Amino acid sequence: MQKFKKTAMITLAFFILSGVMTAFPVSVSAGFLSAYDVLKLDYPEVVANIVAGGCNEGEIKEFLIALETDVSKRGTLNEANFNSIMYQSFEEVIQWRAHRNVFRALLKSYGDEIEYTLDNSELHPDLVPIRNAVMKSLLGEEEKPPVSGGGVTTSPNSDINQAISAELSKSAKVIQVDVSKYPELVLPGSLLNDVSRKGKTLELSWSGLKITLPPGAVNMDSEDKLTISAKTLSSAREAETAQKAGTNLKLISEIYDIQVSTLETPRNFAFTKPVDIALTYSIRETTEVQKSLALYFYNEKNLDWEKLSGNHDLSARYIRVTTNQPGKYALFAAVAATVTAEPEPVSSSFIDITGHWAEQDINIMYQKGLVSGVTTFMFEPERSITRAEFAAIMLRAMGEQPGTYMTGRFYDVPADAWYFSAVNRAAEVGIISGYSSTSFGPRDPVTREQIAAIISRAMQIKNKGAAVSDSEVPFRLNVFADQKNISIWARNGVAFAAANNIVKGRSATEFAPHATATRAEATAMILRMYNQL
Template sequence: MQFFSGFHKRALFKLTTLLIVFCLVLGSPIPTWASGEDKCARLKLEEKETGQEEYVPGEVIVKFKETVNVAEAKKQLFLVHKALGLSEKKSMKKGVTVLKTSADVPSAVAALENDPRVEYAQPNFIYRIFTSDPLWERQWGLTNAAFGVQAAAAWKYTRGSSSIIVAVIDTGVDGSHEDLAGNLVPGYDFVNNDEDPDDDNGHGTHVAGIIAAVADNGKGIAGTAPNVKIMPLKAGDAEGTFTTASIVSAIQHAAANGARVVNMSFGSYEFDQLQFEAIRDNPGILFVVAAGNEGNNNDGKPVYPACYGLPNIISVVALSPDGRLAGFSNYGKNSVHLAAPGENIISTLPQREGAGVALAVYDENYGYKTMLWGFGAEDLALDDYVYDSVVRTMRDFFGINPGERVLVVDDDQSGTYESETYGNITLPDVSKLYIDALSTAGYVYDYHSVPNNSDGPSFDELKNYGAVIWFTGWAWGSDPPDFKIPNLTENDQENLIAYLRNGGKLFVSGSDAAYGIEESTFYKQYLKADFEAEFVDMFKGVTITGSSEPFKGAEYQFSNDYGFYIDLIRPAFQDAKIVLQHYPYISKSGTSMAAPFVSGGAALALSLKSSLKPDKIIDIITRNVTKLDSLNGLVSSGGTLNIASVLAYISNMDAPAAGGGGGGGGGGGGGALPAAEAEVPEPAADVINATGKAQTFTVLEGILRLDIPTGAMPKGAVITVQKAADVPEQAPEGAVAVSPVISIDTSAALSKPIKVSIVYDEQKLKGIDPRLLLVYRQNDDGSWTLVGGKLDRENKAVVVELSSFSKYAVFGIRKSFNDITGHWAKEDIELLAGRGIIKGKTSGNYEPNNSVTRAELAALVVRLLGLKLHHPSQPTFKDVSHNSWYYEAVETAVKNGIIKGYGDGTFRPDDTLSREQLAVILANILGIANGTAEELKFKDTDKISPWARKSVAIASNTGIMRGISDTLFAPKEAVNRAQVAAILARLGERMGTFEVMITVTGTVVWSTVEKPHWELKAEDRTYVLLPDAADKVTLALLKKYEGQRVKVSGYLDAGPNIYMRGPVLRIVKVEAAE
């Protein structure tokens, strides 16, 4: 058995202090003491900063020159420097002697340095176990003597100044973290537009810890520059993706609030002019950027912002612990400056104070004990962890000794089940983990397997055992594949309550063991737990530590598998206590982890000499790398970050000349700066000659693309395209022009629609959601009529099909309402309103809490899907007349199989729509037959009408319709206007209503670079796959098809992201490739 004990490690750090004589070998450089700088001032500064003795009082070390006789030189030295009161303490090899002195050490060193017999003199430095941070020894990036950044030696100069601020533009930072809170200054959230830049991804918190985690606080890790300040600027969302607007806003905020260094651990293959200008226009800030993680040469395939080639950008690749370029890391002899540690880097992870993953209860009233885990033994990385944790529970907490009979209840529902939603579901048999642990420890047990859709053991059976272990594995219900009944059924709960009231001891485990019973009497009153949250994947590879007995001092690690769900729980009563907490530290790999070492190093450089300019800092850092043969030809400097050498160099510098200077860092950031824009004459008309076959043309210098299908135009017909105006003279109400006015004319009528793509100017968006960019046709009077269009995010264009030609332009639409400010559905309401799908109720108001009628829903869906209106001569329903405003909408929806009437020939248009009725409509639209067996996880499943249950499962498991809470669906409740907006917005995304969807074929693989995620390996590139976390169907299919070729459909997001493995593909559909 093997397990980690954090308690013993901490005790060792507290009790041990080493005093080491600094032994010098011939040729070892001591830059500080070899300079002409005022050494006395240097020493006094160090004593003042650290508050500790940095060298042995009354001792100096002297190294004599090779040309002298050491014995004779010592005699002369003692005679000449009588005033120093010198005597020999210890003679060492290669002409080195430790001397005692009655003088103060700085004065003695200064005098002996000038003696002609002495090569150099120095204090006898004191070395200690460097910090009290318990994970210090695991921080190879700081401590590795060969390939680390040499933090210990660097900190002899400075640990940083609180006046130096490093802005971390990322996914936010956990402001309450035990190792970060003391080093944060106010930041901002540019994703949600508020002053709380909390981290809902984990990436930004990890980056911040590498830069400036608090040192010597007895907690976690130490940052590279532990005394500088972090400004958290949240520009990335929970999925780790960024927008131009959020990044540029963050840069501007950093510049306005005193940041000297900005860390940007994200990237994209798209050149972003606005981002480029934001960095260029802040030449006094050093931008430290990650080079990317796709294993590519940035010289040939540039990544941005790493390859903008600006003098205030330094680009960083990832070094592995063995001193080689990490296998995933990009590189570039001309475009990347240096390497820094970037593989298996331990740093901070968001934490939740007071919550944990295991809860223990001793109830004095009934005398029972319970242990509740928010995970299962199957989630632990090693069998040794399972053994230790099970034995601690049984022996140390329950007091059950080997030989006493224990009941093991196997409720993991293991087996393979056929599901039309998820494909085949395989639930593993995890019983062996528990049984092996008990058997190894010598326990005698009886085994009870719970069949599908059945209750577990009765009270009469339970009462015969001193302890019961009840585990659920990966099952989230007792009735797979439907999952309508919780693992712990109502009868199970009653039996367990009786067992506990009889003084029993109950151990419940499994990440979904409590699913569906979180509000029950058993969970709240007897397990005495409050459910906090369920986390997906954030805790992969995380260490959990014992906060109370029986786990005090224990450390276990979670596995790094996919589909990783962990429950966080809180005590509901005083006699309940958290006994296992996730240790808020984790190891990650990526160039995102390498960049913050350089940010920390730059912050230390500025702490030592605040007048340094960015280009000079880059020059100094790249001049003073640790040269490595493994990096020759891969980075311009040929080496990896060495902060000790950087600070030694700075400490020896003369005062900088005015303007700073500097050489630009050994090759710069890659590529020349973009040329200044020249005056471009108005383009002449482009003429296209039709051939009668399929043709594709890009005209007007890339502004317009036409895809002409076969037979759309006769051979010999001519299309003339011309820019009619740079800016429209007038615009629709609330609209912003983002393209020129384009005139398209033809000599022949179109037989088929032609697909037209118009490129928009991103700088003119002014915060408008790109999905609200629409093509308008100009009328003869100069007014505009909406045509439509879909966003092509990759090509920054809007795509529309045209059946005739005229003058066109792209406008961004702003549409909002007085009563949705701060509303949770504001973004969805504005999206649908801007696209003309949804309208207000009264003047300037949306009335989000009002209910929706069946007629209103029919109209909304018809508009969303863009269906051709149907107007039959005779009404289908006796209560829907010709002159009703909703006549065409109802008839169209019914004709397309979206909604049905009632058996009595009525439609009941004014009836309020219930949530289960809406689910049926959604299932009809999705094209999934209402009759498919699906899974449900709601407590009120029994309240869903039988005719709606399968549709509710379809709508909820695809993530389009959510419950009113994690456990309740509320099928009979009326749907309000805010809910409808959110649901239809999700439906529109699923159906490709707002954006151009792409389909890619490749192999599904699981990656752990930066953050665990799915990838698609296509022939020409890698895609980072980001499904909606609520879309259980797609998540299950990815797992099913791992290692297989599939077709994936979704939306391409080529913008910056933390993964830097390729473009992000937000997927909505996965199917096996033919």
């Protein structure tokens, strides 16, 4: 089985790189059977070669149907997520026994091309025209000749490309662009080549992260495209990955997974010249913590964090390193310094959070007086948080006092309830509203999309966070495979919260909007909001 899987993954690499997969339509309604017919009509030699390798057309069609089912679960394809989604689907379907004949046929018929692709980390020259043509058809692009003087083509972030192009004729040597609303950025090769020819440096800024490309950092064809993905890990993955640093280091920043690819080099991409990567940290950190900070790179092979030598600017609160290697980056501080900055709180008496992914967040929130336990020794991190609990924590995190009320506005919030003043004040401020003018539902659970919407509203009340326009919402939500399940009323709020690193998926690809939020999840999200107020 292991040998087959290895062989299958080699075939997968070829399949993605060669563009055979890109013959499939983006629209789920189109179906893979019609895609097979298109492939057979436009590229009959591909089908003939696969059949000649030892499988029949029926097996090819069955394979495409299985692949369609898996891809349809992962959201809409676009230029930015194309390679990653296809790899995920292939990794799943590739292991099914029913499709072994198809993979063996591919390996037999395209052995030389596979070997060339793996050895060179780029397309075999004979395959480039096919892949480019199909990609344009797949993603709805028109055939256009290369555009000079900036080369801005249609992409999910066309506004960014236009902004960069507009700076080419100006005297400034550094083009600074805020790209925080785009976790995945697609830049045309023609545009990047123009930036290099002008001798300009391109500085791309996300929330907490800055990547600086000097002239000539990227060497690519004008018709190619560069995708830069700068995403933070989900809470569970962040906790798991941070633990690899050991007990002597404490994670201070988000963990940024920086991935770079081009159409011709979707894997193992390396910059031609080193680029600068800078991570920022909060002003809340004490001087002791700041002095102990260092930027680390996660070694995927050794499964550990490597300390990097870089420039630490204490006044601007960032650390910058020079590298040509994409991957995971984060800021860590020495434990001795973090103890000074964050004394170990009494919340260590919560026996049910030891080893929990949100243990650190819960302790910090408890120390700040923003959350409390269900009992002296129990926090119940996995229990669903109620609307009353959430309203009270939000009110405290925003620095609002509960207030004194003789009468309440909600009939189901009695005057003798512990949350009476908090709920009424939260409703008065506009943080959270009732089901109606008289009903609040204090004991009801809160869904993840409701929390995102409420936190977004609170941040906007405080005039904090990067705004997200209506036109940007679909692209911002597209990182979640289940984004179609997000309620219409909550989409703007979830997009805003995601853009400002308040919410993360329950997995790398799913947001789970209708799942009830746990006390741990709510605590972590509110802490991220609190750190930005």
